[in-house]
Amino acid sequence: MLIRTRRDDVVATMRDVAQRAGVSIATVSFVVNDSKRVTPETRKRIEAAMAELGFRRNVVARALASRRTRIIALIYPVLEHRMGGSSMEFVTSAAQTASDADYHLVVWPVSTDGHELSALVGQGLVDGVLLMEVQLDDARVDALRKLDIPFALIGRTQDVTGLDYVDIDFDITMDTAVDHLWELGHRSIMLVCGSQDEESFKNYGPYVRLEAAYRRIANERDFQPMIMRCRQTVASGRRVAQQLVTEACGATAVIIADEAAAAGLIAGLHGQGVRVPMDLSVMSVISSKDMAFICDPPLTTVTAAGIELGRLGVEALLRQLQGEAPMRPVLRAGTLEIRDSTARLATPKVRRTKKPVS
Amino acid sequence: MLIRTRRDDVVATMRDVAQRAGVSIATVSFVVNDSKRVTPETRKRIEAAMAELGFRRNVVARALASRRTRIIALIYPVLEHRMGGSSMEFVTSAAQTASDADYHLVVWPVSTDGHELSALVGQGLVDGVLLMEVQLDDARVDALRKLDIPFALIGRTQDVTGLDYVDIDFDITMDTAVDHLWELGHRSIMLVCGSQDEESFKNYGPYVRLEAAYRRIANERDFQPMIMRCRQTVASGRRVAQQLVTEACGATAVIIADEAAAAGLIAGLHGQGVRVPMDLSVMSVISSKDMAFICDPPLTTVTAAGIELGRLGVEALLRQLQGEAPMRPVLRAGTLEIRDSTARLATPKVRRTKKPVS
DNA sequence: CTGAAAGCGCTTACAG
DNA sequence: CTGAAAGCGCTTACAG
Numbered sequence: 126m127l128i129r130t131r132r133d134d135v136v137a138t139m140r141d142v143a144q145r146a147g148v149s150i151a152t153v154s155f156v157v158n159d160s161k162r163v164t165p166e167t168r169k170r171i172e173a174a175m176a177e178l179g180f181r182r183n184v185v186a187r188a189l190a191s192r193r194t195r196i197i198a199l200i201y202p203v204l205e206h207r208m209g210g211s212s213m214e215f216v217t218s219a220a221q222t223a224s225d226a227d228y229h230l231v232v233w234p235v236s237t238d239g240h241e242l243s244a245l246v247g248q249g250l251v252d253g254v255l256l257m258e259v260q261l262d263d264a265r266v267d268a269l270r271k272l273d274i275p276f277a278l279i280g281r282t283q284d285v286t287g288l289d290y291v292d293i294d295f296d297i298t299m300d301t302a303v304d305h306l307w308e309l310g311h312r313s314i315m316l317v318c319g320s321q322d323e324e325s326f327k328n329y330g331p332y333v334r335l336e337a338a339y340r341r342i343a344n345e346r347d348f349q350p351m352i353m354r355c356r357q358t359v360a361s362g363r364r365v366a367q368q369l370v371t372e373a374c375g376a377t378a379v380i381i382a383d384e385a386a387a388a389g390l391i392a393g394l395h396g397q398g399v400r401v402p403m404d405l406s407v408m409s410v411i412s413s414k415d416m417a418f419i420c421d422p423p424l425t426t427v428t429a430a431g432i433e434l435g436r437l438g439v440e441a442l443l444r445q446l447q448g449e450a451p452m453r454p455v456l457r458a459g460t461l462e463i464r465d466s467t468a469r470l471a472t473p474k475v476r477r478t479k480k481p482v483s
Numbered sequence: 484m485l486i487r488t489r490r491d492d493v494v495a496t497m498r499d500v501a502q503r504a505g506v507s508i509a510t511v512s513f514v515v516n517d518s519k520r521v522t523p524e525t526r527k528r529i530e531a532a533m534a535e536l537g538f539r540r541n542v543v544a545r546a547l548a549s550r551r552t553r554i555i556a557l558i559y560p561v562l563e564h565r566m567g568g569s570s571m572e573f574v575t576s577a578a579q580t581a582s583d584a585d586y587h588l589v590v591w592p593v594s595t596d597g598h599e600l601s602a603l604v605g606q607g608l609v610d611g612v613l614l615m616e617v618q619l620d621d622a623r624v625d626a627l628r629k630l631d632i633p634f635a636l637i638g639r640t641q642d643v644t645g646l647d648y649v650d651i652d653f654d655i656t657m658d659t660a661v662d663h664l665w666e667l668g669h670r671s672i673m674l675v676c677g678s679q680d681e682e683s684f685k686n687y688g689p690y691v692r693l694e695a696a697y698r699r700i701a702n703e704r705d706f707q708p709m710i711m712r713c714r715q716t717v718a719s720g721r722r723v724a725q726q727l728v729t730e731a732c733g734a735t736a737v738i739i740a741d742e743a744a745a746a747g748l749i750a751g752l753h754g755q756g757v758r759v760p761m762d763l764s765v766m767s768v769i770s771s772k773d774m775a776f777i778c779d780p781p782l783t784t785v786t787a788a789g790i791e792l793g794r795l796g797v798e799a800l801l802r803q804l805q806g807e808a809p810m811r812p813v814l815r816a817g818t819l820e821i822r823d824s825t826a827r828l829a830t831p832k833v834r835r836t837k838k839p840v841s
Numbered sequence: 842c843t844g845a846a847a848g849c850g851c852t853t854a855c856a857g
Numbered sequence: 858c859t860g861a862a863a864g865c866g867c868t869t870a871c872a873g
Contacts, residue, residue: 186850392779421750544866
């Protein structure tokens with residue numbers, strides 16, 4: 126039966142294929158899904174019939190019958206959190222991994238409040254959910270738990286009991302950043318960290334953990350922690366530049382934790398007559414390579430392992446969907462990429478290492 | 484009947500609701516969809532039953548029965564074309580508009596070749612498609628036509644017969660850009676335009692149309708067209724900066740048509756000792772406000788009307804889906820936003836306007 | 842205003 | 858290896 130859909134086009138169904146090949150629709154289904162042994166001759170007949178009719182399996186019907194849609198939703202608060210270069214890496218890598226496993230990954234622009242999520246998920250449209258931009262006490266995690274749908278996090282909450290997640294190792298990331306500056310002789314190292322003022326960034330995992338790591342290190346190495354706040358915008362980075370000059374807090378190096386703000390900071394410092402890295406070393410954590418080259422000078426960064434973490438996040442979810450043993454949570458530190466925005470501290474008295482006479 | 488799904492959770496169906504409320508499932512459906520008159524008392528009983536059972540309509544079943552999923556797919560070649568600030572505006576605005584009309588918009592990271600599209604669409608999963616990053620002879624448009632699925636373009640092909648589209652008015656955009664520079668006294672205006680070398684940017688509409696507009700204007704105003712190519716990366720903008728210095732082509736102003744490259748260009752020029760705007764005016768077309776402030780000095784731009792075009796694109800598609808009269812195609816020019824990267828040409832002999840003595 | 846029933850296009854035990 | 862049939866959870870003429 127060639128049916129007419131709403132759109133008035135003619136679509137071949139399994140029934141048509143079965144009829145044409147002289148078999149039952151069950152057998153067609155077995156061939157389409159490769160789910161049961163079928164003799165080569167039968168298979169050939171069916172495949173020929175499919176080709177002639179231009180058969181295309183209706184995934185909605187399949188989903189209803191099998192109770193699986195093979196769609197996973199990547200929840201990203203597009204409207205609230207900017208999707209910068211490093212987020213983009215997570216997303217593209219996740220999409221690729223899903224696609225390789227014959228799943229669709231769709232990006233769902235849902236807000237950080239759990240309500241909207243509940244309305245969308247749990248309607249049977251997606252088999253599982255991947256959550257990004259996680260807060261320490263994330264309403265969406267509670268919502269997903271209540272909906273009882275498989276999910277995994279890229280990021281993590283405070284209490285991770287029973288959760289599947291992959292995340293950046295913020296401790297090691299910050300260690301790496303401070304180490305780099307320390308070796309260059311810096312002892313007055315400021316952290317410019319995302320502000321948690323806005324509702325959608327309250328308890329935002331990366332900010333909280335980076336700040337905690339920074340304070341821990343300051344304590345360990347016995348230097349005075351200095352923190353300024355920025356938002357996720359270029360403009361806010363420029364404001365920080367101004368503030369740095371005005372407040373003259375004595376920092377010789379800055380670690381900044383937002384890509385866009387980092388670019389604004391560099392531009393703003395230049396505007397204020399502060400030379401980077403001669404007057405001030407600046408480096409950025411959890412940023413992408415691309416953003417680094419937007420700045421002048423190109424930014425020293427600790428780059429997040431977006432590709433790997435995106436892949437691992439999807440894999441963690443797929444294991445749930447396929448009833449396999451859960452994956453061990455993964456933390457990955459970033460990679461130090463030294464460029465031109467950081468330099469040895471000029472003041473001689475702080476210099477520790479002597480240059481060899483060449 | 485409370486059914487157990489794959490996930491071993493208990494989900495209430497319309498049947499359960501009907502039973503509990505003592506009505507037929509048809510009546511429940513009428514209430515859920517508000518599709519037929521139901522007496523207030525019956526409705527109340529049904530609503531109570533739904534609340535008690537935590538009923539949530541299964542959208543997959545609805546989709547199969549009604550032959551409509553209320554999902555529209557936004558096709559964006561995420562893996563090939565960077566999603567910059569201005570693309571982001573299109574997407575978020577489109578998502579918002581869809582959501583307001585009770586549709587889901589999902590972002591589908593599909594490549595520019597038509598094959599992958601055919602595999603995904605036409606399986607009954609989406610009611611319609613919104614295409615972005617359109618090339619003049621776009622394989623995906625052919626694929627969609629063959630699939631006979633409603634679709635609209637953000638962007639447009641060469642031959643737009645019978646197509647619903649919204650797009651940037653590249654002619655007026657370029658007029659605006661050149662006008663601005665012209666009024667500042669510039670007569671040697673170079674265009675730095677995206678390269679079409681890569682397969683996925685072959686005949687990419689914006690590049691082709693911007694270049695054509697530029698050549699038209701050069702002809703009209705009788706100046707020598709100069710064109711350099713860049714890619715969609717910061718690094719390529721830096722290369723252009725180098726090339727500009729090396730080739731010394733005499734341009735006093737540059738119009739650049741890629742956000743990321745624009746940032747690289749500015750950074751690169753600074754590195755080469757070219758002062759912007761004193762030595763060279765630079766402006767960017769079809770870029771976002773945010774990117775403008777990444778640069779130092781902040782970039783003069785002709786900003787694309789992303790919000791409006793994203794909304795209109797969805798509306799065009801929704802009209803098809805709802806069987807309304809098609810929308811007239813829309814072209815919108817960008818807005819000139821003057822910042823600090825363009826200035827009056829210093830050379831006196833080219834200066835046309837006299838400053839009033841103040 | 843409400844209900845009984847057919848049907849959406851598949852999957853999947855179950856039987857042979 | 859293949860088929861007949863029940864069922865996925867809804868929508869929607871049709872009848873009353």
